[in-house]
Amino acid sequence: MAPNMEQIAQTCFPAAKRVTDRFHVQKLAYEAVQEMRVQARWEALDEESIQIAYAKACGKMYHAPVFANGDTRKQLLARSIYLLYKKESLWTQSQRIRAEILFKEYPDIKKGYYMAMRLGSIYHQCKFKxxxxxxxxRWYDEVDKSGFLTFGRVARSIQTHYLNIINFFERRATNAAAESFNAKIKAFRAQFRGVKDKAFFLYRLAKLYA
Structure with missing residues (x-):
């Protein structure tokens, strides 16, 4: 969705139909949920610092409250990073318990998580443009009504690029193969700590991966 990539595609492949890869669209939604989690964690850290300072002023030892799974509030938010990327059906037992506590304490994060999952379900369930x-x-309307600033940015990006996004549903094409090959090139380049002779580097790439 980057403007420079769009310009490259228009210049090099003027007759091609552009497709915004599903990975990048879903990533925007997952990052919005993570931003909500990080913001809540900073607030928890600030609150804990205030409580520690207050206890110290009173000459007492501060003990952070602990949830049923043994996590403190800041630990709960820090350790929830991976479960918010996964589908509910793929959670482990400990992640399921942690998610139950997290969603009870932070209903906005729960709502954001399920909004991100519903965006992913569009890609899984829809067969036609x-x-x-x-x-x-409908998802855009739901985001608009939620009032979440993090998801507002996601919705605006989708609104701007929706024509390229729905082109995915014609052939369900992704750039996974290109991403995989790009990762191989980067790993190959990293072995030499950079490249001085570009022509020789491209020659070796052609011999190895052609």
Whole structure:
């Protein structure tokens, strides 16, 4: 969705139909949930610092409250990073318990998590562009009504690029192969701590990966 990438595609492949990869769209939603979690964690850290200072002023030892799974509030928020990326069906038992506590304490994070998962379900369940466009419009309305600033930025990005996003549902094409090959090139380049002779580097790439 970056403007420079769009310009490259238009210049090099003027007749091609551009597709915004599903990975990047879903990543925006997952990052919005993580931003909500991080913000809540900073607030928890600030609150704990105030409580520690107050206890010290009173000559007492501060003991942070602990939830049923043994996590303090800041530990709960720090350790929830991975479960918020995963589907509910893929949670481990400990993640399920942690998620139950997290969602009870932070209902906004719960709402944001399920909004991100519903965006992913559009890609899994929709087979046609018209159906996907309708579901995407409903999701956009849901985000708009939620009032979450983090998801507002996601919704605006989707609104700007929705034509390229729904092109995915024609052939369900992704750039996974290109991303995989790009990772191989980066790993190969990293072995030499950079490249001085570009022509020879490209020659070796062609011999190894052609």
């Amino acid at each position: 018209d159906m996907a466009l309708t579901r995407l419009a």
